[in-house]
Amino acid sequence: MDDNSTRVADYLDDRLQTLGDLDSLHDLLATITTQHGLLKKQLHDAKRDLHDAKDAAHAHHDSLAQRADAFRHEQADIDRRLMVITASETSDEAVPRFAEVLDTLHRLDVATNYVDLLAEVDKLSKQAQAKLQTSSEAALAPYKQLRAIHTRLINLQEDAEGAAPQLVYYVSKITHTLRTKILDAFSAQLEHTLKKIRWPLPNATIPAHLREEWETAFVKLLDLQSPELEGMNYANGPGNKVKLPPVLFPMEVLVQPLEMRFRYHFEGDKPTNRIDRPEYFLSHITTLLNDYSGFVNDHVQPVLLRHFRGTDLALNPVYIDAMSAFITALLPMLRTKIGSLLPKVAGQPQLLSHLIHEVMNFDTDLRDTWGYDAGHGVEGWKGLSWEFLVQGDWFGRWLQVEKDFALSRYQNIVEAPDFGDLDYESVDPKATKPTKGAIRVNDLLETITDRYRPLTSFSQKLTFLIDIQIAIFDKLHERLQSNLEAYLTMTTSLGRAMGGITKEEQERLLGVEGLERLCKTFGSADYLERAMRDWSDDVFFLDIWEELQDRARSPTSNIGTMTVADVAGRTSKKVESDDMEAGSLFDETASWYARLRDRSEKIIIDTLNSNVREALRAYRHINPWATLGGPSASSSAAAEPSPTAELDPLLVYLRTTLTFLARALASAPLRRITRAMLTTISTVFWENVLSRYRFSTQGATQLHADVLAVCRVVDKHVGPGVAETGLRKCLEGVKLVGLPVKGSPSSSSSSTSGQDHQAKHDDGGGEDTEDWDTEAWGAAEDGGEEEPPSVVVAQKAKHHPGATPSFGGGNEAGAAAAAGAEEVLGLWEVEKRLFADNQAARDVLDELGLELLSETEARALLRRRVELAG
Structure with missing residues (x-):
């Protein structure tokens, strides 16, 4: 069975698998018939397309054959003709001979054009010279034609990559010679007119009968120069090869006598010609501008406006503005003078610096006073100094x-x-005091800024900034850093042993003398860091920063001779990031000084904390708090307990230290440092006194007096409220541990409580100790102490409006009298509520105005009362 029969059998087996499939046999036959018709149609179309493709291929082949035959006939004809023309036996010999003939014809054609051009040039030159003898105005027409030929040749030579140099040179020479003759003739006419008005007298003026003659002579020179000006584009060029603007011919004539006077004074042996006084010849030019500005504006400006109005040259101030044209005419003599002077002062740094500085000032004066831009428009004039x-x-x-x-x-x-002395006079009394050296270095850097501020080159300004200013900042930072390291070395045990520091010297270093050394570093770093932040807002440095951002975004990624990474490392890391808006030129340097300032402040705090702990060494080892007795009956009830004798070292240290720091530091750092020191004092009181010993009523009174003594010293030198803020937790603990044994429910009952307690004491009643302690605390409270610390008072008043809380517990009578009918909580009531549960404890602490103490800390402190010891 062949493949077709097999495929048909497989297809029928697939479609007719059951008896039910025989019912759809007619549909199956219809589908097969339809598909067969489609396949026949597709076969017919394919045969037709194949036949058409074969016909097209045969036709294309016939066409190529015909073209090839025609080419062979043409090639044979060309070869035959070449052999006839060149008398050659073969076409290979004929081609080079024919090319040689064509080359000869081309050279001949070029030579003919050369001769024609030279003849035209010679004709125009002779024609112009002939007319110059009779009428100078008539000579302008052939000169302009000659000038046009010269300009066209130069443009063609540039396109031809420097071809025909001899021709261009010859035409240039002829044109220049003719221009010189015409220029001399026209200049003589203008000079003749100027002699009539006695130029160069500063008060020279042109009378009415000479105005036409003046304008005619002036305009002739402008007409002569116009072809040159129209073809000149001096403002465009490489960044360091900018061409100079041309001097107008009539302005050259005006300036000639002024130049002779300048050379007489500043190029001979006159006293005014001094290499150490460049300001002499620069100020002379400024004087000329002031003296002759009236004449130039009155008589030159109208002529320029009439001549250039409506032309493209009118858009350039160097041509249309008379003062700009006058300045342009004066600058060549200055360039000559400065160029001859620079080699003479090159070996004398002071004279070279002075010369450049004076030239930059002169450039600035021309820009600001006279608005001179040399025709560069928005870019502005770079100046003689830039040149x-x-x-x-x-x-x-x-x-x-x-x-x-x-x-x-x-x-x-x-x-x-x-250098290292603190300067108390040059800054605000309330500011942090820098050293005199830091102020002088800052003044030096500002002077350096003023010296290079007039520069117009961005790369030059950035080089000055990095190589000089930031370099000096780095040197001073290293010096301050080394001073700080030296102090740390001398105040350590190992440093003393290696450096030979005596104990007395170390004590001085740990005292005010050492703090002064630290404050010198702190104050200098703070002063210079602030100065750099202020400089970052200066328009001059903002312009440098913006230009630096633009350069950093450019594809080259180089800024002058430095890479972006190099510049970022010396100025700001944000140069390399996308977020450059918040950066500044001094970010890196200022951050170093800020870190040095912060480190100095930390060392000051560490030194103070160490000295405070040492001053409290004896105090934290005494334990009179549970055994102190109450005052005798004969003593004054108003007497305040004196501070404990062992507290005197701390009070003396605080007075001397804070007296110095209050002078040396501004309010903000002084308060930060003081709060840090008070935290240490509070910790010592809390851990070594309040949490360690038991207290009687009088003992709590004495501790309260000690804490208030510290507060008085601190507040006196730093400001009200500082001590209370720093010692607040300690004050709350003192108040809690010094609660009166019994509270006072009302003013009437409290008014007699003192008498009742005294009677019980005298009669030996069962509550002698308790009431005596209470009375003793009250006596201390009423004994003329200062008002309770303001912060805690405010907190108490917040919870109980109208109440006056009392630190240290105490006198029910005094508290009730001060608070009217306000209830004063007693020791037993507070103890009962404090130990009941946490909510009750928090409520009673709130009523007492104690916000920093936790329930656990309050319970631990209250157990320190001797009354609750059992």
Whole structure:
């Protein structure tokens, strides 16, 4: 059985598997018939397409054959003709001979054009010279034609990559010679007119009968120069090769006598020609501008406006503005003078620095006073200083001179005897005091800024900033850092042993003398860090920062000779990030000084804390608190307990230390440092006194007096409320541990409580000890102590309006009298509620105005009362 029969059998077996499939046999046959018809149609279309493709292929082959035959006939014809023309036996020999003939014809054609052009040039030159003898105005027409030929040749030579140099040179020479003759003739006419008005007298003026002659002579020179001006595009060029603006011919004539006077004064042996006084010849130019501005504006400006109005040249201030044209005409003599002076002062740093500085000031004066931009528009005039520093390559030498001067001045500052003295007079009395050296270094850096502020080159300004200013900041930071490290070395045991520091010297270093050394570093770092932040807001440094951002975004990723990473490491890391808006030029340096300031502050705090702990050494080892007795009946009820004798070292240390710190530091750092020190004092009181010993009523009174003594010293030197804030938890603990044994429910009952307690004491009643302790505490409270600390008073008043809480527990009578009918909680009631549950404990602590004490701490403290000891 063949493949077709097999495929048919398989198909029928697949479609007719059951008896039910026979019912759809007609549908199956119809489907097969339809598919068969489609396949036949597709076969027919395919045969037709194949036939068409074969016909097209045959036709294309016939066409190619015909074209190839035609090409062969044409090639044979060309070969035959070449052999006839060149008398060659073969076409290979004919082709080079034919090319040689064509080349000869081309050279001949070029030579013919050369001769024609030269003839035209010679004709125009002779024609112009002939007319110049009779009428100078008539000579302008052939000169302009000659000038047009010259301009066209130069443009063609540029396109032809420097072809025909001899031709261009010859035409240029002829054109220049003719221009010189015409220029001399026209200049003579203008000079003749100027002699009539006695130029260059500053008060010269042009009378009415000479105005036409003046304008005619002036305009002739402008007409002569117009072809040159129209083809000139001096403002465009490489960044360090900018062309200079042209001087108008009539302005050259005006300036000639002024230039002769300038050379007489500043190029001979006159006293005014001094290499150490460049301001002499620069101020002379400024004087000329002031003296002749009236004449230029009155008589030159109208002529320029009429001549250039409506032309493209009117858009350039160097042509249309008379004062700008006058300045442009004066600058060449200055360039000559400065160019001759620079080599003479190159070996004398002070003279070189002075010269460049004066030239930059002169440039600034021309820009600001006279609005001179040299025709550069928005970019502005770079200045004479830029021409010599960049184009003349003097910047490197000048930068080194300025750097040596700055570093020398810095060295003199740091070697001065009073370099490290705190300056209490140059800053606000309430500000942190820097050293005199830091102020002088800041003044030096500001002077350096003023010296390079007039520079127009971004790379030059950035180089000055990094190589000089930031370098000096780095040197001073290293010095301050080394001073800090030296202090740490001298105040450690190992440092004393290795450095030979005596115990007396160490004690001085740990006292006010040591704090003064630390405050010098702190104050200097703070002062200079703030100065850098202020500089970052200066428009000058903001412009540098914005330009730096633009350069950093450019594809080259280089800023002058430095990479972006190099600049970022010296200025701000944000230069390399996308978020550059919040950065500034001094981010890196300022952050170093900020870290040095913070470290100095930490060392000050550590020193104070160490000394405070040492001053409290004896105090924390005494234990009179449970055994102190009450005052005798004959003693005054108003007497306040004196501070404990063992507390005197701390009070003396606080007085001396805070007296100095209050002068040396601003309010904010003084309060931060004081709060840190008070935290240590509070910790010592809490851990070594309140949490360690038991207290009688009088013992709590004495502790209260000691804490208030510390508060008085601190508040006196730092400010009200500082001590109470720092010792607040300690004060709350003193108040809790000194609660009166019995409370006072009303003013009437409290008014007689003192008499009842005294009677019971005298009669030997069963509550002698309890009431005597209560009375003793009250006597201390009424004995003229200061008002309770304001912070805790405010907290108590918040919970109980109208109440006056009392620290240290105490006198029911005094508390009730002060609070009207306010209830004063007693020891037993507080103890009962405090130990009931946490909510009751929190409520009673709130009523007492004790916010920092937790329930656990309050319960532990209350157990320190001798009354509750059992």
